[in-house]
Amino acid sequence: MWKLIIILVLLIIFYFMIRASIREFLGKKEPDPLLPTKDVMVQDPVCKTYIPAGTALGEKIGGQQYYFCSEECAGKFKSYMAG
Numbered sequence: 001m002w003k004l005i006i007i008l009v010l011l012i013i014f015y016f017m018i019r020a021s022i023r024e025f026l027g028k029k030e031p032d033p034l035l036p037t038k039d040v041m042v043q044d045p046v047c048k049t050y051i052p053a054g055t056a057l058g059e060k061i062g063g064q065q066y067y068f069c070s071e072e073c074a075g076k077f078k079s080y081m082a083g
Contacts, residue, residue: 046073046080 038054049069056067059074061081068074 042067044069
């Protein structure tokens with residue numbers, strides 16, 4: 001009876017180890033906490049309005065990610081950053 005219980009416990013441990021390895025191999029990891037999800041509100045740096053990140057226009061400028069409510073605000077910000 002004890003042998004059966006020990007074998008069952010070892011099989012369960014083996015199962016979870018294989019499952020974790022497969023998930024890591026396929027890239028199913030936790031989302032990056034630094035990147036906003038689609039439900040997070042982000043602020044437009046030009047007009048200071050808050051918009052959902054899922055509908056915001058994202059631009060990477062100078063190595064940093066910015067979110068804008070419109071193309072107009074993105075253009076204004078780009079021209080401001082250019083000088």
